[in-house]
Amino acid sequence: xxxxxxxxxxxxxxxxxxxxxxxxxxxxxxxxxxxxxxxxxxxxxxxxxxxxxxxxxxxxxxxxxxxxxxxxxxxxxxxxxxxxxxxxxxxxxxxxxxxxxxxxxxxxxxxxxxxxxxxxxxxxxxxxxxxxxxxxxxxxxxxxxxxx
Amino acid sequence: xxxxxxxxxxxxxxxxxxxxxxxxxxxxxxxxxxxxxxxxxxxxxxxxxxxxxxxxxxxxxxxxxxxxxxxxxxxxxxxxxxxxxxxxxxxxxxxxxxxxxxxxxxxxxxxxxxxxxxxxxxxxxxxxxxxxxxxxxxxxxxxxxxxxxxxxxxxxxxxxxxxxxxxxxxxxxxxxxxxxxxxxxxxxxxxxxxxxxxxxxxxxxxxxxxxxxxxxxxxxxxxxxxxxxxxxxxxxxxxxxxxxxxxxxxxxxxxxxxxxxxxxxxxxxxxxxxxxxxxxxxxxxxxxxxxxxxxxxxxxxxxxxxxxxxxxxxxxxxxxxxxxxxxxxxxxxxxxxxxxxxxxxxxxxxxxxxxxxxxxxxxxxxxxxxxxxxxxxxxxxxxxxxxxxxxxxxxxxxxxxxxxxxxxxxxxxxxxxxxxxxxxxxxxxxxxxxxxxxxxxxxxxxxxxxxxxxxxxxxxxxxxxxxxxxxxxxxxxxxxxxxxxxxxxxxxxxxxxxxxxxxxxx
Numbered sequence: 001x002x003x004x005x006x007x008x009x010x011x012x013x014x015x016x017x018x019x020x021x022x023x024x025x026x027x028x029x030x031x032x033x034x035x036x037x038x039x040x041x042x043x044x045x046x047x048x049x050x051x052x053x054x055x056x057x058x059x060x061x062x063x064x065x066x067x068x069x070x071x072x073x074x075x076x077x078x079x080x081x082x083x084x085x086x087x088x089x090x091x092x093x094x095x096x097x098x099x100x101x102x103x104x105x106x107x108x109x110x111x112x113x114x115x116x117x118x119x120x121x122x123x124x125x126x127x128x129x130x131x132x133x134x135x136x137x138x139x140x141x142x143x144x145x146x147x148x
Numbered sequence: 149x150x151x152x153x154x155x156x157x158x159x160x161x162x163x164x165x166x167x168x169x170x171x172x173x174x175x176x177x178x179x180x181x182x183x184x185x186x187x188x189x190x191x192x193x194x195x196x197x198x199x200x201x202x203x204x205x206x207x208x209x210x211x212x213x214x215x216x217x218x219x220x221x222x223x224x225x226x227x228x229x230x231x232x233x234x235x236x237x238x239x240x241x242x243x244x245x246x247x248x249x250x251x252x253x254x255x256x257x258x259x260x261x262x263x264x265x266x267x268x269x270x271x272x273x274x275x276x277x278x279x280x281x282x283x284x285x286x287x288x289x290x291x292x293x294x295x296x297x298x299x300x301x302x303x304x305x306x307x308x309x310x311x312x313x314x315x316x317x318x319x320x321x322x323x324x325x326x327x328x329x330x331x332x333x334x335x336x337x338x339x340x341x342x343x344x345x346x347x348x349x350x351x352x353x354x355x356x357x358x359x360x361x362x363x364x365x366x367x368x369x370x371x372x373x374x375x376x377x378x379x380x381x382x383x384x385x386x387x388x389x390x391x392x393x394x395x396x397x398x399x400x401x402x403x404x405x406x407x408x409x410x411x412x413x414x415x416x417x418x419x420x421x422x423x424x425x426x427x428x429x430x431x432x433x434x435x436x437x438x439x440x441x442x443x444x445x446x447x448x449x450x451x452x453x454x455x456x457x458x459x460x461x462x463x464x465x466x467x468x469x470x471x472x473x474x475x476x477x478x479x480x481x482x483x484x485x486x487x488x489x490x491x492x493x494x495x496x497x498x499x500x501x502x503x504x505x506x507x508x509x510x511x512x513x514x515x516x517x518x519x520x521x522x523x524x525x526x527x528x529x530x531x532x533x534x535x536x537x538x539x540x541x542x543x544x545x546x547x548x549x550x551x552x553x554x555x556x557x558x559x560x561x562x563x564x565x566x567x568x569x570x571x572x573x574x575x576x577x578x579x580x581x582x583x584x585x586x587x588x589x590x591x592x593x594x595x596x597x598x599x600x601x602x603x604x605x606x607x608x609x610x611x612x613x614x615x616x617x618x619x620x621x622x623x624x625x626x627x628x629x630x631x632x633x634x635x636x637x638x639x640x641x642x643x644x645x646x647x648x649x650x651x652x653x654x
Contacts, residue, residue, distance in 0.1 A: 013579045017319055024326055031338060037609030039601050041333040041340055048326045055319035062315055065642060071578060077371035078574070081364070081546070082567060088550045089563035097551065104550060105543045111371050112539050123540065127547050139202050141555045 009071050010063035018056025025049030080111035096146040097136075101128040151277055158506025162514055166207050167507065174211035175515045178218020179522055182225070183530045185232045187545070189219035190584070191366050193481050194358035195545065198552035205489040206504045210511040212485055216478050217269060217461045217512070220421065221519045224261035224454055225530055228254055237457045240425040244442060244449030251445050255388030256395060260447055261454040262523040264403040268455030269516045271407035272414065272462035277509055279415070280498065283470035287495040290471075292603040293613050297623035299596045302417040302473045304627040307585045314634035316581045324589020325596070327352055334594075335601070347561040354484045356553050356566040357590060361583045362477075363549045364570025367542050369577050389524065395447050402432050402448040406455030414460030417467055420476040421460040428456035462512060469493055469505060472595075477584035480591040487591075 025046050034040025084107035092100040105124035109115055135141045161167065181192040192215050200208030223238035228245035241261065248257040290298075303325075307317030330341035331351025342348035391399070406428040413424040432452040433439050442449050464475050472493040474480040486493055491501060498505045523530070553566045573583050607613035615621045 009579055013575070013581065017323070020323070020326075024329075027341065031333075031340060032336070035609060036604055036611065038605065039335075041336045041338040044597055045326070045329050045340065048322055048329070052319065052322045052326060055315065055322060058315050059319060062313060062638075062642075073578070074372050077368060078571070081368055081371070082571070084546065085364070085550060085563060085567045085570075088554075089560040089567070092550075092554060092560060092563075101547055101551070104546065108543050108546050109539075112374075112542070123543055127544055131547050131551060135551055135555065139199065141202065142558075143551070143555065 005068040007063055007066040007068050009069065010066045011060065014056055014059035014063045016056075017059055018053055021049045021051070021053030021056050023049070024052060076113065077111040081108055084108040084111075094147060097143045098128045098132055098145045099147070101131060151281075154502065154506045155277065155510060157503065158508070158510035159513075161206065161503050161507035162210065162510035166204065167210055167511060168514070170203065170207045170211040171214050171511050171515050172518055174214020175218035175221075175519050176522065178215040178220075179222035179519065179530060180533065181215070182219035182222020182238075183533050184536070184541070185226045185230065187366065187541070188362070189216050190358075190478055190481070191362045191545075192219070193478060194355070194362045195548045195552060197355050197358060197481060197485060198556055200485045200488060201556060205486060205491060206507045208485055208489075209482060209504070209508055210515075212482055213465075213508065213511070214515045216482075217458060217515065218519055220269075220454075220458050220461050221262060221265050221523050222530065224265070224450075225258060225527070226534060228257045228261070228450075229531065229534065237421040237425055239422070240429045240453040241450055243429065244444070244446050247443065247445035248447075248450065253445065256391045256447070257450055258527050259389040259391060259524065260395070260399060260450050262520060262527075264399065264406065264451045264455040265458040265523075266516055266520045267403050268407040268410055268458035269462050269512070271404075271455075272411045272459035273509065273512045273516070275411050276462055276466050276512075280466050280470045280505075283466060284495045284498050287471050290495065290619070291617075292599040292606065293617050293620045294623070295472075296596060296599040296603055297614060297620040297627070298417075298471055298473045299592050299599070301623045301627040301630075302467075302475065303585070303589060303592060303596075304630050305417045306476060306588050307582070308630050308634040312580050312582065314638060317585050320576075320582055321585040321589040324586040324591075325593040327357070327586070327590050328593025328597075334598070345561070347559060352565060352590070353553070353556060353562050354481075354488075354591065355556050356562040357569050358481055358484075358587060359549045359553050360566040360569025361573040361576075361587060363545060364566060365573025365577055365583065367545055368570060368574040370538060371542065372574075389527070391447070398447045399451050402452040403455040405431060405435075406452035407459040409452075410456030410459030411463040413456075414463030414475075415466045417473060417475040420464070420478075421457040424456040424460035425453035428452040465508075469497060469508075470495065472497070474588065474591070477587045480588045484591050492595075 026049070028042045028045025028049055031042030031045065032040035033042045033046065084104045087107055088100050088104040091103065102124045105127055106120050109120035109123075132145055136143055136145065162171070177192055177196065178189065181187040181189060193212050196212065196215065200212065203211070220237060223233060224241045224245060227233045227238040227241040228249050231242050231246040233239040233242055245257045245261070248254065303321050304318075307321040308314040328351065330348055332338070332349055333340055339349060409428045409431060410421070410424040413427060414421060429449060429452060432448050433442050436442065436446075436448060464479050468474045468479040468483060472483065474483045483493060491497070491504070549566065550563055553562050554560060556562065576583050603613055604611070614624060
């Protein structure tokens with residue numbers, strides 16, 4: 001027998017499903033369970049959590065049988081897009097929609113190298129202004145364009 | 149005749165300026181995202197979902213539905229010219245469409261797909277006009293037990309029919325159901341799983357989950373993979389579109405068969421347009437006099453699946469609007485859009501919201517005619533779109549997602565939720581966990597929980613109610629059959645793989 005290779009990403013995913021199910025069921029116990037006739041707030045979380053945990057066990061078996069795979073994940077797009085969305089979420093209330101959009105688009109441009117400042121700024125400006133016109137006067141959404 | 153009167157009533161609603169405008173926007177956006185390989189119909193629908201908060205429910209629905217069927221028209225363009233399906237449903241169109249393009253017959257292939265798409269769509273709309281009210285009448289006698297069983301069947305079908313491991317599909321449906329739980333419990337008023345955050349009192353926002361799972365995750369996947377495909381034919385002249393006499397002879401029967409197959413499969417819960425195209429293609433190969441032509445540029449191999457996927461897309465509205473049971477994630481989002489306006493589709497829907505229903509049906513006619521115009525004379529325009537670089541597209545998508553999610557209730561927390569689901573969806577794509585069942589579970593979760601509780605309240609806690617009522621029992625038996633079938637398939641695949649590895653070791 002050769003040594004067994006484990007498909008780590010698949011195994012980790014199955015364990016995540018299992019952990020989520022267990023967590024859900026355990027936390028659901030805090031709420032009243034009730035009876036089948038009159039179910040309490042905790043009934044569904046416990047039932048679904050248990051089911052999910054069982055599926056997690058099934059997936060674990062499947063994952064252990066799965067052939068080994070190599071996953072190529074480049075972190076740059078993940079980090080750049082993540083930061084750009086977070087930037088928008090944290091600033092939109094304080095500095096207004098247009099500056100928040102400018103920052104978001106420029107940050108997002110780092111996701112697809114090579115980064116070039118001028119095109120990034122230009123597309124950010126176009127998107128921010130066109131987007132503002134579409135959402136605020138066009139659709140009547142109430143968003144402050146700037147911080148004042 | 150009543151149908152005709154209703155339809156003309158619907159046309160008067162759908163021909164209003166607003167409805168026409170948003171129908172046009174919907175089908176154009178649909179064609180656009182269909183043509184572009186990086187964006188699917190689901191992502192586009194999710195991105196435009198926030199708009200429906202500001203629109204009349206009918207107009208909003210017309211637009212979202214237009215994206216869905218418009219994408220089926222556009223998706224074949226990339227399949228034929230790039231050998232990359234614009235949406236998952238066009239994968240089959242690659243098989244014969246791309247060889248046709250290599251033979252210099254790209255124009256004919258594009259023309260055929262538009263014509264047969266139109267035919268398939270029209271065919272299914274006619275069926276929908278008659279069967280939706282009929283099914284709704286039948287469903288008037290349903291009570292909570294039947295609803296629970298119908299939704300249960302829908303969820304099981306959606307997860308076991310999806311490509312890949314059925315276990316992953318089922319687990320993801322349950323995950324979706326679980327995601328619907330956080331928030332205030334309707335029966336007791338208790339706050340569940342809110343972790344002390346007031347933003348969670350209403351639970352997760354549909355828009356945030358949909359945009360994350362389908363919008364952000366798609367951007368991330370495309371950027372990580374970085375594909376820049378080569379376009380086969382940039383200039384499509386009008387002359388090159390015209391099929392030869394031989395082609396004309398070969399188109400009608402396959403498209404009729406495709407439309408029939410597509411309508412039936414599309415109306416079944418859980419089996420979306422992709423499955424319809426695969427089956428239509430397989431049937432066409434079986435009935436062909438010379439099956440060896442398939443895969444080498446047979447017109448039939450383009451006509452049948454394209455007709456089938458459009459028929460399936462239209463037929464999918466039958467169970468959604470008559471029973472309120474969506475067959476796939478797109479239908480679930482449309483259902484969610486209606487629920488945003490406080491409308492819950494069910495058997496009474498056609499009577500209570502008759503303008504909405506018939507207006508929507510009328511908009512399908514109008515939209516399909518618009519699509520024919522957009523896709524035949526203007527095909528050159530869409531082909532040129534294939535050369536738009538992704539570095540222009542994804543910032544625009546990102547902007548629509550962030551502002552769309554934020555604008556729903558001016559809450560930055562929801563943008564963070566969307567990002568979290570985007571990252572989750574990205575890893576799910578990498579590991580081949582299907583994302584659509586999550587959304588289906590999330591939208592059906594509250595409904596299925598309520599019907600389950602109500603049925604058991606009526607029966608005083610006796611679970612037998614689900615099998616004592618014949619329709620409910622039948623639906624549950626079907627669901628059980630599907631579960632056993634997928635279990636058997638999984639075991640067979642498992643054993644085969646084991647056999648392979650042991651034979652390799654010895």
